[in-house]
Amino acid sequence: MRLKSSYFYTMKENVSDEETVSGNLLTRSGMIKKSSAGIYILLPLGLRVIRKIEAIIKEEMENINCTELLMPSLLPEDVFIKSGRRDNFGKNMFALKDRNEKSYVLGPSHEEMFTIAANMKIKSYKDLPINLYQLQTKYRDEPRPRFGLVRLREFIMKDAYSFDKDLDGLDVSYQNMYKAYCNIFDRLGLNYTVVKADTGLMGGFLSEEFQALTEIGEDLLVVCEHCKYSSNIEIATCVDVAVENNEAHKEKELVHTPNSRTIEEVSKTLNEEAGKFVKTLIYKADNSFLACLVRGDRELNEVKLKKLLNIQSLEMASKEDVRNITGADVGFAGPIDLNITVVIDNEVTHMKNFIVGANKTDYHYKNVNLSDFKYKLAADIRNITEADPCPVCGKNIVFKKGIEVGNIFKYGSKYSESMGLYYADSNSSQIPVSMGAYGIGVERCLAAVVEQSNDEKGIIWPMNIAPFKACIVIANTSNERQVEVAEEIYNKLTAxxxxxxxxxxxxxxxxxxxxxxxxxxxxxxxxxxNIQNNIVELKYRNQKDFIELQYPNGLDEMNF
RNA sequence: CGGGGCAUAGCGCAGUUUGGUAGCGCGCACGGUUCGGGACCGUGAGGCCGCAGGUUCAAAUCCUGUUGCCCCGACCA
Known part of the structure; x- marks a missing residue:
């Protein structure tokens, strides 16, 4: 490409509606332009990078015998109603009606459609296994798009689906895909780690995420550098061992704590550390209420809680509900004499003489013990902290932040059953197909690479996905010899x-x-x-100094 | 969805407190001097001051509403 006659611009200054390094560099280098929140124009240079990422993905998919097809974006709402996911996606789906008032949605994910496609082919066990994928635009009306290309409302996803006879077959497909994903992210030049994750909205029973490590990552990852344990914090297990505690059992005591609603405030009022408190969080879980107890300085983990109690929708109770349930203002809830289900975190079972809200405005109880109230069960419902031991080997863990660039799932028969995808085995019995699904966020990969690879001058593309591998700069375009040589090099390399x-x-x-x-x-x-002396200057973006090359021989010997 | 901030030329910003008809830098155009790491001088083009109402002789500025964008949070008990 010749720059002079091409669509190309750059900007010297950062733009005000991008906060991240990648968002700014990509905008300033004329690769992307924001159209609205979470929706971008991919300009020529940016599109070239996208296409290169896609090409790598395609190669790796073909290598594991995964075949490309293309689904529509505009999908009948019915298929999501049938699979039961219409309500799960809720407002995250862009929904619209056609002229005849028929309801459509813009596809946020294509499990249903692939199941329908698979159904055309799969009749017998002889038709399995099969792997399909597409590179296609997804639409998700995210509550909060952000971080440039990291959280988009319209984005390109590579989504692949595997169809197998049984779980053993699924495991083979899954492992193949896992390896292909490693190849892809290696080739993209990403620094990433794989973590166990919640299956969330997509369902199924196993999910692993490929996380590109960067400070702007939205996911918190728990990594053990001793035993290779790695997990998204949402499912990282806390191992709470009973610590030696010889404190004498004391009698509970009502204390006046005016205007002390938060743990921070009460701990100041009573001059006690946050770890001495147990906080009571009132939740609305599906259609009933729930009180959850965790140590004052801990965070409740909603993913664990939902899984534990098989809850579909979970949200904090409203102020009014809290008042009705506890009889006190928000900030003074406690487990004593509370008549809703109480679930406590394992760690709380090891505590003695702790402090809780008194269900009475401006009062707390101190010296409370487990025997002072009733609870339904104790379980691991809190977020792990960096002070906790690795759940596998017991040694130290560290937290890292990551951008989820890929995610692989084992669904089993979840979608095949809801969508009616069965095959006949050798006895003619109808068996649900075992499915897996595998996604990669293409723009996210691009954003993650830029986050990881830049300096004060700009982006440093890895060779594999750079919009151009090389550029030829003519120092002075009014010098005929310089122009002539540059053209020669350009033509030769292009050829x-x-x-x-x-x-x-x-x-x-x-x-x-x-x-x-x-x-x-x-x-x-x-x-x-230096062309006077038949010398051109070669410089790598990621190195400081340039190299003098004899023209033309030096160039002819180069590998690109 | 809750909280905060912003909206003035393509980009970055000033002007808003105290109402008086719009400015700076970059970029762009033209002329000249330069020409190996974002040059300099001169001239010039470009704005319904997000949108809609209102107050006023007069609104970028005050009031009301609305839309968009960014950030924080999705909690605290």
């Missing part, structure tokens, strides 16, 4: 099939070099003054 950019703009050299640094082209060939 070899190498993506190369020719900066033939009539700009000062500084402008051109800075632009090339900003857009992050890995290899730069500068044709300038």
């Amino acid at each position: 070899k099939g190498i993506d190369v950019l020719l900066d033939d703009r009539d700009e000062r050299i500084g402008v051109k070099l800075n632009d090339m640094d900003l857009i992050g082209i890995p290899i730069r060939i500068l044709v300038g003054k």
Whole structure:
């Protein structure tokens, strides 16, 4: 591509509606442009990167015999009603009606559609296994799109689905996909880790996430560097061992704690550490209320709670509900004489003489013990902390932040049963197909790469996905010899099939070099003054110094 | 959905407190001087001050409503 006659622009300053490094660099380098919240234009340069990522994905999919097809974006709402997911997605689905008032949605995910497609082919065990995928635009009306290309409302997803006879078959497909995913993210040049995760909205019984490690990551990952345990915090298990505690059992005592609603406030009022408190969180779980107890300085883990009690919808109770249930203002709830279901965190069972709300405005109880109230069960319902031991080996864990760039699921028969995808085995029995699903967020990969690979000058693309592998900069376009040589190099490399950019703009050299640094082209060939001595200058974006190359021989020997 | 912030030229911002007819830098156009790391001088184009109402002789500025964008949170008990 010749820059002079192409769509290309850069910006010197950061834009105000992007907060992240990647959002800003991609915007400033003219690769993307925000259209509305969570929706972007992919400009020519940005699209080239997207296409390269897609090409890598396609190769790796073909390598494991996964076949591409393309689903529509506009889907009849009925299929989601049939699978039972219409309500799960709720407001996250963009919904619309056609002229005849028939309801459609913009596909947020395509399990149902792939199940329908699979049903056309799969009749017998002889038709299995089968793997299908697509690269297609997904629509999700996220409550809060953010972080540039990280959380989008319209985005390209590679979604693949495996269809097997049984769980053993599924396991083979799953492992193949796992390896393909590692290949893909390796080739993209991402620094990532794989963690166990909640199956969430998609359902099923196993999910692992490929997490690109960056500070702007929205997911908190729990990693043990001793035994390789790694998990999304949402399902990281807390192991609470009873600690030696010789404290004498004391009698509970009502204490006055005016205007002390939060743990922070009460701990100040009573001059006690947060760890001495047990907080009581009132939830509305489906259609009943629930009180959950965790230590004052801990966070409740809603994913664990939902799983534990098989809850569909879980939200904090309203102020009014809390008042009705506890008889006190928000901030003074406690488990004593509370007549709703009480669930306590395992850790609380090891505590003695702790402090809880008194269900009376401006009062707490201190020296409370388990025998002072009733509870339905004790379980692991809190978030793990960095001070907790690894649940597998007991050693130290660390937290990391990640962007979820890929996710793989074992569904089993969840969708095949709801969508009626059965095959005949050798006895002609109808057996539900075992399914797996495998997603990659294409724009997210791009954002994650930029987050991980940049400097004060701009983006540093890995060779595999750079919009161009090399750029040729003409130092002075009014020098005929420089132009001539640059053209020769450009034509030669182009003829070899190498993506190369020719900066033939009539700009000062500084402008051109800075632009090339900003857009992050890995290899730069500068044709300038030294061409008098048949020398061109070669510089790698990720290195500091340039190399003098003899022209033309030095270039001909280079590998791109 | 709750809280906060912002909206003025393509981009970044000032002007709003105290109402008087719009400004700076970058970018863009033209001319000149420059020309190996974002040049300099001069001239110039470009804005319904997010949108809709209202107050006023007069509104970017005050009032009401609305939309969009960003951030924080989705909690605290």
